[in-house]
Amino acid sequence: MTDASLPRVILKPRHALPFFNRHPWVFSGAVKGVEGDPAPGAEVVLVTDAGEFVARGLYNPNSNIVVRLYAWKERQPLDRSLWSQRIDAALALRRSVFGTDWNERGLRLIYSESDGLSGLVVDWYSGWLVVQFTSLALWQRRDDLLALLTKRLQPEGVWLRTEKSIREAEGLEVADGLLTGREPPRPLFIAEQGVRYGVDLVEGHKTGFYLDQRDNRSAVARYAADARVLDAFCYSGGFGVCAAVCGRAKSVLGLDSSEAALALARANAELNGVADRCRFERADVFAELPRRAKTGERFDVVILDPPKMARSRAGLQRALKAYLRLNQAAIELLGQGGILVSCSCSGHVDRDAFEEVLSLAATEAGRSLQILEARGQATDHPVSIHCLETGYLKCYICRVV
Ligand code: SAH
Numbered sequence: 001m002t003d004a005s006l007p008r009v010i011l012k013p014r015h016a017l018p019f020f021n022r023h024p025w026v027f028s029g030a031v032k033g034v035e036g037d038p039a040p041g042a043e044v045v046l047v048t049d050a051g052e053f054v055a056r057g058l059y060n061p062n063s064n065i066v067v068r069l070y071a072w073k074e075r076q077p078l079d080r081s082l083w084s085q086r087i088d089a090a091l092a093l094r095r096s097v098f099g100t101d102w103n104e105r106g107l108r109l110i111y112s113e114s115d116g117l118s119g120l121v122v123d124w125y126s127g128w129l130v131v132q133f134t135s136l137a138l139w140q141r142r143d144d145l146l147a148l149l150t151k152r153l154q155p156e157g158v159w160l161r162t163e164k165s166i167r168e169a170e171g172l173e174v175a176d177g178l179l180t181g182r183e184p185p186r187p188l189f190i191a192e193q194g195v196r197y198g199v200d201l202v203e204g205h206k207t208g209f210y211l212d213q214r215d216n217r218s219a220v221a222r223y224a225a226d227a228r229v230l231d232a233f234c235y236s237g238g239f240g241v242c243a244a245v246c247g248r249a250k251s252v253l254g255l256d257s258s259e260a261a262l263a264l265a266r267a268n269a270e271l272n273g274v275a276d277r278c279r280f281e282r283a284d285v286f287a288e289l290p291r292r293a294k295t296g297e298r299f300d301v302v303i304l305d306p307p308k309m310a311r312s313r314a315g316l317q318r319a320l321k322a323y324l325r326l327n328q329a330a331i332e333l334l335g336q337g338g339i340l341v342s343c344s345c346s347g348h349v350d351r352d353a354f355e356e357v358l359s360l361a362a363t364e365a366g367r368s369l370q371i372l373e374a375r376g377q378a379t380d381h382p383v384s385i386h387c388l389e390t391g392y393l394k395c396y397i398c399r400v401v
Contacts, residue, residue, distance in 0.1 A: 006045045007036030009059065009067050013049040019069060020054060022386035024118045026067035034061075039048045040171070041137040043078050048054075058137030062171040068118040068135055080144045083117070087148050090115040097379050103127070106190035106199065106211050108380040109153075113387040119170075122149060123207040125199055126340045127156040128184045130207040132163070135378050136152070136170045148177060157181030176202070187264070195245045197236060197268050203260070209383035210238055212377040213305065216343070216395040219373060220303060221247030223339045223397065227300035231331065232285045232326075237265030237278070239303045239341070244274035249301070253278040255288060286322065289329035302330040303341040310346040319346055320357055327361035331369070333401055340369065354394050362400075373397040 011019070015030040022277020026046060038059045039046050046067055053074050057067040070078050090110045098107060102124055110122040112134065129149060133139040146158060158179040167174065187198030192214050198207040217239050224247025231240035234254030243249040244272040252274075254265050262280045269278035285306070304326055310319035323344065330340055344354050351374070362369045375395040376383070383391035 006043055007038035009044050010045050011048055016048045016054055019046060022072060024113050024387055025065045025355050027064055028066045031066055035316045037055040037355055041140040058134045084148050086116045094380055099259040102329050104189060104191045107211050108211050114382045114384040114390045125208060126188050126190055126202055129155045129158045130161050130201055131158060132161050134166045136172055139172055154218060155181060157184055159184055161207050188325040193246055195242050197269050198264060212381045212393050213238060214378040216375055218246060220341050224249040224301055226250050229301045230299040231303045233305045234265055235261045240278060241272055242266050244277050245272050251263055252278040255283045255285050257284055293332035293345045298335055299333050301339040302334055304330055308346050310348040313348055315322055316348050323357045324361050327358055328364045331365035331367050334400045340398045340400060343395045345393050347389055368401045369398040370401055371396055371398050
């Protein structure tokens with residue numbers, strides 16, 4: 001199809017700068033009009049109010065993101081060959097960082113905007129692929145995308161995971177399930193830094209495991225020698241089991257509200273031969289931490305990895321208060337010289353706001369903090385400089401003084 005025949009989405013005056021700067025999301029508020037009656041999922045050209053070419057994208061009038069942009073060259077069609085190049089570039093990054101033996105690995109192979117494929121996430125788990133579509137237009141192109149992925153990776157099976165909120169946001173009619181190949185074993189096993197974890201791709205959180213915390217788990221293990229570790233919001237024991245195995249922690253207490261998560265965590269401790277040093281208990285961490293702090297209980301390392309607390313900008317103040325209470329209790333449980341590992345996966349909470357929360361929490365607890373490491377997400381979740389929203393994870397390793 002030639003450019004002239006493509007429908008056009010016209011920006012409002014003075015709204016083009018972010019898109020010239022390659023931000024891939026065009027929200028409805030930036031759009032002045034649409035010419036050519038594109039169907040949902042159709043390829044469109046984004047132009048300025050004066051008719052100047054900006055980028056090529058895919059259209060979804062039913063989403064807040066009316067156009068997702070994929071190419072900034074006028075003659076670059078959004079076709080199979082472009083997807084193929086993008087997939088190759090994404091795989092090349094993972095091969096360069098993680099080598100080529102992925103037999104017992106969990107890796108994010110395609111991370112949406114960060115890999116030039118806004119609306120597609122693909123994770124690899126020991127031979128299986130888990131795919132998430134967050135864009136209607138890419139979902140419509142799934143046969144092409146899956147054929148390209150299958151040709152390169154020859155997975156045992158491809159499992160589709162969806163999130164209700166995203167389905168609703170994009171008007172996607174899809175359900176979790178097997179797309180091709182064999183069903184994944186439950187659990188299947190991956191290894192990180194020599195630690196093995198059982199992963200449930202079908203019912204586990206996210207796509208089965210918090211791959212984004214991989215490097216933070218090994219960073220934290222370096223502080224865990226002989227330590228009493230509290231892994232709050234432990235899920236399947238990612239941090240705690242790594243602290244016991246790699247860090248030689250003296251003891252690990254993992255807390256989570258989900259019985260299914262705790263069962264995975266106990267099995268993972270067993271699998272790695274550290275069950276004698278690890279306990280996993282069901283608790284509401286928000287209530288449990290202040291309660292334990294009051295009893296005078298002490299730990300050497302406290303890890304806080306709560307679920308996303310600010311789902312929208314409107315929820316920001318509430319989330320900051322919750323982070324404050326949690327971090328204050330954690331600091332009280334630590335005392336002088338203790339190590340606080342405080343994470344936030346809420347994209348709406350930026351680093352400045354999070355650092356301010358940590359500072360207030362320390363003050364309220366009558367302590368001070370030294371930041372030893374201000375960390376982010378693992379390298380298979382790169383952050384696009386054009387779409388900083390792709391950087392959501394913060395992991396601060398601090399010393400209580
Ligand atoms: N640290 C984990 C990931 C944590 S995800 C890892 O490295 O794999 C957040 C976890 O918090 C989930 O397992 C969820 O079940 C748990 N959770 C959510 N609300 C909670 C609450 N109020 N108390 C305890 N756990 C909670």
